[in-house]
Amino acid sequence: MADSTTLNHIARILANVSPSMPADAALRRYFYEHKYLAPQLRRAVSKGVFTYFRWKNWVNPKAALQTKADHALDLDARFKQNPNSTKAEALAVRAVPEWLAKEMELTPEYLRQIQREPALWLRARPGKAHKLADSLGNCKFTDHAPDAINYVGEKDLFRTAQFHEGQFEIQDLSSQLVGIAAAPSAGQTWWDACAGDGGKTLHLADQMQNKGLIWVTDRSEKRLQTFKKRSTRAKLYNHRSALWDGTAGLPTKAKFDGILVDAPCSGVGTWQRNPHARWTTTMDDVRELAAVQLELLHRVAGSLKPGGRLIYAVCTLTRSETTDVANAFSAAHPELVPALLQVLGSQLSAQFLWPQDFNANGMFIASWTKTG
Numbered sequence: 474m475a476d477s478t479t480l481n482h483i484a485r486i487l488a489n490v491s492p493s494m495p496a497d498a499a500l501r502r503y504f505y506e507h508k509y510l511a512p513q514l515r516r517a518v519s520k521g522v523f524t525y526f527r528w529k530n531w532v533n534p535k536a537a538l539q540t541k542a543d544h545a546l547d548l549d550a551r552f553k554q555n556p557n558s559t560k561a562e563a564l565a566v567r568a569v570p571e572w573l574a575k576e577m578e579l580t581p582e583y584l585r586q587i588q589r590e591p592a593l594w595l596r597a598r599p600g601k602a603h604k605l606a607d608s609l610g611n612c613k614f615t616d617h618a619p620d621a622i623n624y625v626g627e628k629d630l631f632r633t634a635q636f637h638e639g640q641f642e643i644q645d646l647s648s649q650l651v652g653i654a655a656a657p658s659a660g661q662t663w664w665d666a667c668a669g670d671g672g673k674t675l676h677l678a679d680q681m682q683n684k685g686l687i688w689v690t691d692r693s694e695k696r697l698q699t700f701k702k703r704s705t706r707a708k709l710y711n712h713r714s715a716l717w718d719g720t721a722g723l724p725t726k727a728k729f730d731g732i733l734v735d736a737p738c739s740g741v742g743t744w745q746r747n748p749h750a751r752w753t754t755t756m757d758d759v760r761e762l763a764a765v766q767l768e769l770l771h772r773v774a775g776s777l778k779p780g781g782r783l784i785y786a787v788c789t790l791t792r793s794e795t796t797d798v799a800n801a802f803s804a805a806h807p808e809l810v811p812a813l814l815q816v817l818g819s820q821l822s823a824q825f826l827w828p829q830d831f832n833a834n835g836m837f838i839a840s841w842t843k844t845g
């Protein structure tokens with residue numbers, strides 16, 4: 474049960490959330506405007522806001538926001554005690570929008586997983602996970618990725634000395650598996666075509682031991698600026714960045730050993746972490762983004778060296794954006810052959826990472842090699 478102060482803050486934030494003001498942005502703004510809130514209260518309020526969007530369709534739509542938030546927290550507590558008490562049939566119609574069933578199989582395991590609170594994953598610098606875990610405390614490991622740590626403590630990690638010294642990045646386990654699948658070598662030349670804030674770029678740079686060159690492009694100048702700050706903190710300098718929106722000419726005539734297209738997508742795979750997006754993402758978004766993904770893959774394909782590898786990753790699980798895009802791309806590019814993913818002992822060239830299997834974001838990864 475949340476106390477009335479916590480519920481009051483949650484309700485005030487919920488009142489500001491809209492399709493143009495996502496829950497995470499509303500939370501950030503509220504905390505910025507209410508700097509005096511203690512860390513413990515902030516955590517409870519964040520949890521309450523996200524819990525509300527997981528259980529939104531169970532609560533009385535006509536009730537006051539405080540009452541709705543209280544009911545959602547109550548449902549969440551009951552679910553935690555006994556996840557099987559909520560029927561999978563009910564989850565399939567209430568926990569996700571109706572259109573999703575046409576785009577993916579809604580298994581009970583998947584539906585129950587996205588009703589849980591998400592895990593917090595860190596990526597330690599190569600080979601330093603155990604040392605970092607000792608100094609942070611409250612860390613768990615996984616067999617899936619050598620540098621991944623599941624942090625279960627309550628520290629604000631952004632305020633730790635270890636973070637400011639560049640000893641780790643906050644990076645979801647599934648995103649780390651994309652970097653591992655890319656498997657770049659020291660001295661190679663790579664292109665991270667949708668680099669964003671550079672979470673995966675930094676992982677590529679670490680695997681390349683800060684040697685060779687990564688072209689870092691994105692359509693957003695702001696995100697590239699954030700990447701520069703992150704790379705300075707991590708002391709990784711084997712990169713060159715440029716604005717590129719996927720439509721104009723290529724940013725360089727260079728040919729690459731590897732290209733990563735971590736494409737813009739509907740983000741269905743992040744709905745455990747970001748449940749508000751379940752109620753703002755539409756089938757039109759899925760269709761539009763699938764077309765953008767295919768276009769980006771077409772555009773970068775000619776920049777691979779013979780023997781070079783192309784990795785396509787999206788944090789979504791819809792058929793239209795994942796297998797349909799990969800199949801259409803393969804059909805149009807006979808010069809690129811599907812290549813085994815170098816991750817999780819995979820015998821596949823394309824693979825879904827399901828949230829329930831990894832306690833992490835849902836993701837799809839596919840890989841090709843250029844012949845010749």
Ligand SMILES: C[S@@+](CC[C@H](N)C(=O)[O-])C[C@H]1O[C@@H](n2cnc3c(N)ncnc32)[C@H](O)[C@@H]1O
Pocket residue numbers: 648666667668669670671672673674690691692693696717718719720735736737738765769
């Ligand atoms: C999934 S995010 C990338 C996340 C990033 N790779 C990381 O690991 O932090 C997709 C990125 O694609 C960029 N983007 C969207 N449309 C694009 C386009 N047409 N061309 C290039 N980048 C685009 C977005 O700005 C966004 O940063």
